Amino acid sequence: MENICVDWQVRAIRGATTASENSVEAIREAVRELLDELETRNNLDPELIISVTFSVTRDLDAVFPAAIARERPRWCNVPLLDVQQMHVKGxxxxxxxxxxxxxxPAHxxxxxxxxxxxxxLRPDLNLAVAVAAEK
Incomplete structure (x- = not known):
């Protein structure tokens, strides 16, 4: 049997979305959609997650995104933190x-x-750009 060596690194993944309104239901829908996309597109095993920091704008206070993430299968042991994002006019x-x-994996x-x-927000990192590049 061939011995395969995979180099591993600590890497950071960024992402963002918007909620349609400041309600538990709207925030839950947005967070679930964002995390579904994260896991599916990256084939991400939650066991590989070191930690997650969520930030929200000051107009979202109906529920913590971390509480929604904690509902996901295999996310119960992931260290999660919620913070309020700095307010910038406009x-x-x-x-x-x-x-x-x-x-x-490094590569x-x-x-x-x-x-x-x-x-x-980040067209250089935007998933839509990556999807278009694949086609």
Whole structure:
């Protein structure tokens, strides 16, 4: 049997989305969609996650995104933190962002999901750009 060696690194994954309104249901829908996209596009095993920091704009206070993430299968042992994002006049409203640190194979591509109204926040990392490049 061939011995395969994979180099691993600690890597960061960024992503963001927007909620349609400040309600538990709207925030839950947005966070679930964002995390579904994260896991699916990256084929991410939650066991590889070191920690997750969620930030939300000050207009979202109905529920903690971390509480929604904790409902996911295999996320119960992931260290999660919620913070309020610094307010900047004119910035995107109802925005939910994450910064996730993971143990990751050194040469494997990472997809950074930016969904809904957040698609233009980081066009250099935007998932839509990566999808278009694949076609």
């Amino acid at each position: 910035a995107l409203e109802r925005c939910i962002r994450f910064l996730i640190h993971v143990n990751w 494997r591509e990472i997809y950074h999901p930016y969904l809904r109204g957040a698609q233009n």
